[in-house]
Amino acid sequence: MSTPLLQVSNLGKSFGGVKAVDGISFDLHAGELLALIGPNGAGKTTTFNMVNGQLPAGQGSILLNGQELVGRAPRAIWRLGVGRTFQIAETFASLTVVENVQMALLSHDGRLFSMWRSASAYKRDEALALLEQVGMAAQADRPCSELAYGDVKRVELAIAMANSPKLLLMDEPTAGMAPRERNALMALTKQLVVDRGMAVLFTEHSMDVVFAYADRMIVLARGRLIAQGKPLEIRDHPKVQEVYFGSGKTFEKIAQKSAEISGVTGETA
Incomplete structure (x- = not known):
């Protein structure tokens, strides 16, 4: 197997005497969707923010293509090819759809701009090409304030693609979305992973979204990694079932629904 794009080793973070993340390790390869799941308080957000540089790691290593990310600022990590979307979509509501993407391109290129001067001429074709990939080119000249929430999430995805990321971090990408919208967004993300090899x-x-679209899953509980593997392995993992449900319940119904969503059944679910 090829060398992983992302290698996380013995990663940890404490707040006072509480170990929010306790020495976890995992890999992520190009062309792969990896879901980070766990119950509330498991350490997911802390892990996510350490990879992104928003929180300094207390211990361990995070390598992106062999380059250490620990100790780097979020902007420096972004420039190395790490994009991010947020649980609450981050866009400029007063700007048009295409201007939002152009602002991201300006930032990526390190260009200075004036708030009094329109960015409408800067790499418009490139911005439109990114919007085309997420199905938003037809709404390029609409203000973001007029968009439905699902469309705002698509614009945010286009913005996150402005630095041609090798790794995309998505924090609760379908939060606040209707079932049809969230499945459309994750199907789009899956296609981008395939097309771009990120x-x-x-x-x-x-x-249901996790089981339908993740290639692999890692599961945290109380800051520790308790399981990792393909969706079927996680579905049938007794420790994961215990953490989520206690005894007597399983992921079976969720997995069946996920198979219907993704159009697959059996071992490929």
Whole structure:
């Protein structure tokens, strides 16, 4: 197997005497969607923010293509090819759809701009090409304030692609979306992973989405990694079932629904 794009080793973070993340390790390869899941308080957000540089790691290593990310600022990590979307979509509501993407391109290129001067001429074709990939080119000249929430999430995805990321971090990408919208967004993300050969690490509470679209899953509980593997392995893992449900319940119904969503059944679910 090829060398992983992302290698996380013995990663940890404490707040006072509480170990929010306790020495976890995992890999992520190009062309792969990896879901980071766990119950509330498991350490998912802390892990996510350490990979992104928003929180300094207390211990361990995070390598992206062999380059250490620990100790780097979020902007420096972004420039190395790490994109991010947020649980609450981050866009400029007063700007048009295409101007939002152009602002991201300006930032990536390190260009200075004036708030009094329109960015409408800067790499418009490139911005439109990104919007085409997420199905938003037809709405390029509409203000973001007029968009439905699902469309705002698509614009945010186009913005995250402005630095041609090798790794895309998606924090609760389908939060606040209707079932049809969230499945459309994750299907789009899956296609971008295939087309661009990038990797995606995402957190998600909707288990039907996770089982339908993740290639692999890692599960945290109380800051520790308790399981990792393909969706079927996680579905049948007794420790994971215990953490989520206690005894007597399983992921079976969720997995069946996920198979219907993704159009697959059996071992490929």
